[in-house]
Amino acid sequence: MPVTRFTITKPPPRPLSAAETAAKYKLPRAEAEAVTQYVARDILPVRSTPSGRFVGRSKAKRKVAAKRAR
């Protein structure tokens, strides 16, 4: 079935930043920062720290990396 797309008569404004998004959705600053930190940690590849810990990505991926290192 062919579909009708939205006409978009006026382009939307530029996308909000994460801080502006948090304010729009009435998210407390501490919670918004926790989300930002989680994402920053998650998006990085898994790497080992000098202390032997694995950081970054998901818990599952950290477990896999630790197992491989053993």
Added chain:
Amino acid sequence: VNRADVFINLRFDRRGEGLYLALIAGLVGLGLNPRCVLEVPRSRDRLHRIFDLIRGCAYSIHDLSCVSLATAGPFRVPRFNMPFELGLAVALTLAQQERPSRPVHEWAVFECRPYRLVHSLSDLNGYDQYTHGGTPAGILEVLGDLFHRLPSPPLRDAGDLMKVYRHLRRFRREALRADVFAARPFGQLVVAAREYALLV
């Protein structure tokens, strides 16, 4: 009216969680702001607030794929909230079309199977339904199609939107509590999707 706000109307339960996350990931990836009834507190004037929320959005998306007979509870009735909110959006558009100087609210109906809408809501015969097959990938595909005319969105490629969705799904699993269908987790998901959309 905020030209970047999109009202999303779908079933808020575990079965619809994948579609909920895909809608958030897709809309944020396209540079838009998903809005939904979860932001509206439960109070006596809830209906007014829902209508105001829809009126403040340039677009609305109504996923009727999960409208079915209840399997639990004393009555085997479908939930009418979603078709009801679609009705509000359609009424808003019809009223605005009488005054062409004002921007007109645009709405779209999502379904999981082709021609299901023809049987469930024949008043909308002649209007297109967007069929997503009940999958997050399908949702992202139809979102890309629906907003095809958006000038220079941050992400357009379905593969990039899928990456945002996958990250968001992991964020939901690892960082949020069991219930994601509330105002706070909804805001957290939108902020996380915004961050992921910048980084993928």
